[in-house]
Amino acid sequence: MSIATQDDLNVPDARYVRVAPVEALPPPVAARGVVGWVRANLFSSPANIFLTLLTAALIIWIVPPVIEFVFTHAVWSGSDREACLPTADRPEVGACWAFVRDRFSYFIYGSYPIPERWRVNIFFAMLAVGIVWMLRLEAPRRDLGALYFFVIVPIVSYILLTGWEAIGLRRVDTSLWGGVLVTIVVSWVGIVFSLPIGILLALGRRSTMPAVKLLSVIFIEFVRGVPLITVLFMASVMLPLFVPDAYSPDKLLRALIGIAMFASAYMAEVVRAGLQAMPKGQYEGAMAVGLGYWQMMYLIILPQALKITIPNIVNTYIGLFKDTTLVVIVGIFDFLHTVEVSRIDPKWAAPTTSATGYVFAAIFYFIFCFSMSRYAKSVEARLGKADRR
Amino acid sequence: MWRWGSGMSISQHSGPPKVSLIYDPKVRSIAYQVILCAIIIFLAYSAVRNAIDNLARAHIASGFGFWNQTAGFDISQTLISYTAQGGTYGRAFWIGLLNTLLVAAIGIVLATIVGFLVGIARLSKNFLLARLSAGYVEMIRNVPLLLQLLFWYNAVLKALPDLRDSWSLPGSIYLNNRGFFAPYPIFSSGTELVVAAFVVGVIGALAFGIWARKRQEQTGQQSPVALVSLGLIVGLPIIAFFAAGMPATLEFPEKGRFNIRGGLEILPELVALVIGLTLYTGAFIAEVVRAGIMAVSKGQTEAAGALGLRTGPTLKLVVIPQAMRVIIPPLTNQYLNLTKNSSLAVFVGYPDLVQIFTGTVLNQTGQAVEVVTITMAVYLTISLLTSMTMNWYNSRIALVER
Numbered sequence: 032m033s034i035a036t037q038d039d040l041n042v043p044d045a046r047y048v049r050v051a052p053v054e055a056l057p058p059p060v061a062a063r064g065v066v067g068w069v070r071a072n073l074f075s076s077p078a079n080i081f082l083t084l085l086t087a088a089l090i091i092w093i094v095p096p097v098i099e100f101v102f103t104h105a106v107w108s109g110s111d112r113e114a115c116l117p118t119a120d121r122p123e124v125g126a127c128w129a130f131v132r133d134r135f136s137y138f139i140y141g142s143y144p145i146p147e148r149w150r151v152n153i154f155f156a157m158l159a160v161g162i163v164w165m166l167r168l169e170a171p172r173r174d175l176g177a178l179y180f181f182v183i184v185p186i187v188s189y190i191l192l193t194g195w196e197a198i199g200l201r202r203v204d205t206s207l208w209g210g211v212l213v214t215i216v217v218s219w220v221g222i223v224f225s226l227p228i229g230i231l232l233a234l235g236r237r238s239t240m241p242a243v244k245l246l247s248v249i250f251i252e253f254v255r256g257v258p259l260i261t262v263l264f265m266a267s268v269m270l271p272l273f274v275p276d277a278y279s280p281d282k283l284l285r286a287l288i289g290i291a292m293f294a295s296a297y298m299a300e301v302v303r304a305g306l307q308a309m310p311k312g313q314y315e316g317a318m319a320v321g322l323g324y325w326q327m328m329y330l331i332i333l334p335q336a337l338k339i340t341i342p343n344i345v346n347t348y349i350g351l352f353k354d355t356t357l358v359v360i361v362g363i364f365d366f367l368h369t370v371e372v373s374r375i376d377p378k379w380a381a382p383t384t385s386a387t388g389y390v391f392a393a394i395f396y397f398i399f400c401f402s403m404s405r406y407a408k409s410v411e412a413r414l415g416k417a418d419r420r
Numbered sequence: 421m422w423r424w425g426s427g428m429s430i431s432q433h434s435g436p437p438k439v440s441l442i443y444d445p446k447v448r449s450i451a452y453q454v455i456l457c458a459i460i461i462f463l464a465y466s467a468v469r470n471a472i473d474n475l476a477r478a479h480i481a482s483g484f485g486f487w488n489q490t491a492g493f494d495i496s497q498t499l500i501s502y503t504a505q506g507g508t509y510g511r512a513f514w515i516g517l518l519n520t521l522l523v524a525a526i527g528i529v530l531a532t533i534v535g536f537l538v539g540i541a542r543l544s545k546n547f548l549l550a551r552l553s554a555g556y557v558e559m560i561r562n563v564p565l566l567l568q569l570l571f572w573y574n575a576v577l578k579a580l581p582d583l584r585d586s587w588s589l590p591g592s593i594y595l596n597n598r599g600f601f602a603p604y605p606i607f608s609s610g611t612e613l614v615v616a617a618f619v620v621g622v623i624g625a626l627a628f629g630i631w632a633r634k635r636q637e638q639t640g641q642q643s644p645v646a647l648v649s650l651g652l653i654v655g656l657p658i659i660a661f662f663a664a665g666m667p668a669t670l671e672f673p674e675k676g677r678f679n680i681r682g683g684l685e686i687l688p689e690l691v692a693l694v695i696g697l698t699l700y701t702g703a704f705i706a707e708v709v710r711a712g713i714m715a716v717s718k719g720q721t722e723a724a725g726a727l728g729l730r731t732g733p734t735l736k737l738v739v740i741p742q743a744m745r746v747i748i749p750p751l752t753n754q755y756l757n758l759t760k761n762s763s764l765a766v767f768v769g770y771p772d773l774v775q776i777f778t779g780t781v782l783n784q785t786g787q788a789v790e791v792v793t794i795t796m797a798v799y800l801t802i803s804l805l806t807s808m809t810m811n812w813y814n815s816r817i818a819l820v821e822r
Contacts, residue, residue: 072547079546086548242453246460256803257796258760264778265796268788272474273467353564360766367567374574386575393563393571400562 100125100383101390108132115381126387130379137373138391141209141364147194147201151212154188158219166406168413181223192216205283209364211395213283217290217355217365222348224291229298230337234328236303247299254296259357263289267361286358294351301347305340306332339414345407349400367392471789478786486785487513493780495771497687509781516776517798523690523772524759527697531758532751534698535705542710553706560703566764568700573692573768580688583679592672594680600691601673604684610667617660618653625649689770693762701758708754712747713739745817752810756803763799773798 057063061070073083104125106115115127131138140148161184164176192212194202208216235247254262266289271279280288309332317327337344359368373379374388441447475482487510494504499518502511542553560568578597581587586596594601625648632643661667673683716739724734765772766779773795782791 072545075545082544082546082549086546086552090548090552240449240453242457246456252804253796253800256800258763258774258799260763260766260774261778261792261796261799264774264782265792268782269792272471272788275470276474276477349562356564356566357764359566367564367570371570382579385579386571389567389571389575392567396564396567397559397562401558404562 099123100386112377112379112381112384115379115383117382124381124383126390127379127381127383128387130373130381130384130387131391133379134369134373137210138366138369139211141212141369142207143209143212144201144203144207147203150191150200150203154191154212155215157184157188158215168410181227185223205281208283210369211366213358213363214352214355214366216283217287217358217363218348218352220287221290221294221351221355225294225298225347225351226344228291228295230302230333232295232299233302233306236299237306251296251299254293255300259289259293259354260360262293263357263360265289266292282362286361286363289361290351290355290358293354294347297347297350298344301340301343302336304343305336308339309336341414342407342411345403345410349403349407352399352403353396366395480786482787482789484790486781486787486790489785491781491784493784495776496769497690497771509785512776512781513773513794516771516773519771519776520759520762520765520773523693523697523762523765523770526694527701527758527762528755530694530698531701531705531754534702535754536709538702538706539709540713542706543713557703557706560699561707565696565700565761566767569692569696569764569768572695573689577688577692583675586675586680588675592683594673594675597688598680599688600686601680602684602686603670603672604682605668606671608667608669610664613664614657614660614667618657621652621654621656624652624656628652687770689765689768692768693765693770696764697758697761700761701754704754704757705751708747708750709743711750712743715746716742748817749810749814752806756806759802760799 058067060066074080102125104123105128106124106126107128109115109127109129110133114129115124117124136148140151143151161176161180164170164173165180170176190198191200192203192208193205194200196202232247232251235243236251238244238247263286266285267282270285270288274280313331313335314327317331322330355365356367358365359371364372370388370392374385488508490505491507491509491512492504493512495502495507495512495515497519498515499522500511500515502515538553538556541549542557544550544553580595580597583596583598586594588594592601592603628643628648629645632645636642671682673680673685720738720742721734724738729737762772763774766775769775778791778795782788785791
């Protein structure tokens with residue numbers, strides 16, 4: 032639309048005619064800035080106002096007591112239960128962090144002999160290097176990293192943690208292991224074994240050989256159909272019956288076998304989903320250039336299929352990490368069990384000891400699982416970016 | 421083998437070029453399978469041999485003879501009658517199974533409610549509500565269920581006041597560290613009429629639903645299905661209840677000095693288990709619901725709007741039916757997970773299948789193979805039945821394409 036000027040209208044005295052467009056008015060105060068945001072997002076309708084008030088009430092009901100418990104009323108230092116008992120001038124006692132400080136090394140190492148704990152620290156450090164190497168998709172030589180993570184670290188840390196008299200490392204029985212050490216060992220063994228076994232099972236399930244396919248399906252569906260506890264029970268009470276007495280595995284090994292079996296079955300389904308997502312042309316192309324089955328899988332299919340399943344693999348690992356808490360059923364002192372044992376220790380028996388221990392454990396698990404899920408999300412976003420181009 | 425040098429002679433041969441048997445894919449595949457089966461059979465055979473040897477050495481009986489032996493232990497919650505003296509291991513098994521199913525049923529209903537509410541709340545335009553729901557989901561999903569169960573049981577329910585200082589709510593409801601006590605209805609004769617009315621109501625509601633759908637398909641006219649169903653299912657039994665002269669009375673729990681008598685007693689173990697399972701599975705269901713609703717493309721809502729549908733009918737007729745197709749399969753998975761996770765009852769001492777059977781019965785009889793096999797078979801049956809139903813349902817609602 033063109034704007035009529037004074038000349039076109041031929042009315043020289045028409046002073047009311049505008050010659051330029053008016054500047055747009057800013058939106059009303061009520062619709063911009065903080066006020067506008069609050070009106071749009073919190074108070075846009077009666078129902079919305081009601082929801083906001085309800086939610087606010089819920090937050091006010093929950094958050095201040097939690098902050099009081101964790102921070103303001105908490106006891107930060109002390110040597111035994113006396114510090115955390117309510118007294119006349121302090122009727123409300125919050126978290127007993129003194130208890131966590133006192134038991135901290137037990138939570139980390141369990142009963143691992145104190146002079147040998149440097150070995151555990153080296154294990155943690157080695158593992159951390161491997162994890163960073165594997166997780167950073169742009170890290171150099173990730174093939175070497177995989178070798179390091181899946182082969183070198185397991186062998187070295189096995190020698191390091193159990194001991195080898197020949198090179199001067201005292202033997203440490205696995206019954207002394209505990210705390211975060213056991214949680215990490217169990218989940219890591221699950222991670223290391225579940226991926227290759229899971230891949231084999233997934234390939235087996237898609238195999239054209241009926242016997243291979245049937246056995247894979249039976250294993251996967253059987254393990255996925257029962258609770259982890261029963262698998263652990265099986266590993267702990269039935270496994271010793273099935274092997275000659277002399278080779279009966281120790282408690283930790285039994286739990287590890289159970290966890291590895293369980294995780295493999297779930298991993299197999301995750302990998303299978305990835306294999307199914309591969310377009311048929313990839314298989315046909317690989318066969319057309321004359322690759323054999325394993326070459327085709329190793330060079331063409333698996334690299335692509337595993338890449339798109341990374342988020343799901345990490346999610347399976349999160350589940351596995353949380354499930355390691357169940358190994359307590361076969362009598363292993365994982366992190367949660369060390370908390371559980373410490374909380375009923377008479378030395379620290381106080382009204383809030385239990386809650387403190389659980390809150391501490393929850394923070395520990397939350398940090399691990401939450402960062403894993405963030406990682407899965409970021410990989411997903413990165414892969415999605417490549418697809419959206 | 422086939423070489424370039426012998427190319428000239430091809431024309432003289434007829435049929436495919438001769439290859440060594442080792443390179444024949446069919447022969448290879450059969451050989452692989454035979455080897456694999458041989459290994460499996462060998463492993464199974466040696467496992468059985470070892471098991472027989474080990475059991476004989478430990479003087480443990482085998483077979484299912486223990487099923488009818490007297491159990492001799494008490495169970496804190498029994499839905500069917502059981503006594504320590506008269507009960508057998510077999511009866512203990514059924515009690516455990518029923519308790520597992522009870523906790524799974526309650527958990528599934530509550531977790532579905534929590535999950536749908538939170539999943540929808542997380543998509544709400546209300547900033548505060550969406551954030552709170554997101555916080556709940558992230559918090560619960562990233563902490564092990566076992567830790568949550570122990571927290572509810574040991575840190576919350578065990579920390580409730582003891583019997584003398586019970587929290588009492590209006591209507592004779594008591595809450596203390598021994599559990600949750602509430603009035604319990606006792607039915608007298610005439611209840612059959614109410615039950616019959618309920619059954620008639622359900623059948624009537626189903627019939628009306630079918631009739632209403634047919635009518636809509638033929639004439640396009642809609643009927644108030646929800647109202648009529650509500651009236652039939654709830655209203656009819658209420659009328660029958662009064663018509664039969666109110667055949668039920670409430671038995672109120674009475675607080676004594678040392679215990680609470682009468683009424684409905686719910687064990688703290690059950691309460692902890694239900695709270696834990698509900699909140700945990702609810703968080704997962706919330707994610708399932710959110711993903712399902714987000715999977716319905718925005719164009720569907722806009723098209724419904726363009727056709728003149730208002731928000732309510734848009735949700736009911738356009739969004740929810742399509743979202744349900746995405747939601748149902750993972751939702752069933754969550755139900756199965758909840759049922760399997762109810763085996764964590766053993767950690768809080770709730771007498772479920774695992775606690776009674778794989779725990780106490782296994783310890784008393786020592787027959788690990790039989791007991792663990794039976795337990796696994798139960799869970800496997802539940803899983804397989806569910807996935808069969810699921811496959812049937814999926815094939816029914818699957819999109820028919822071309």
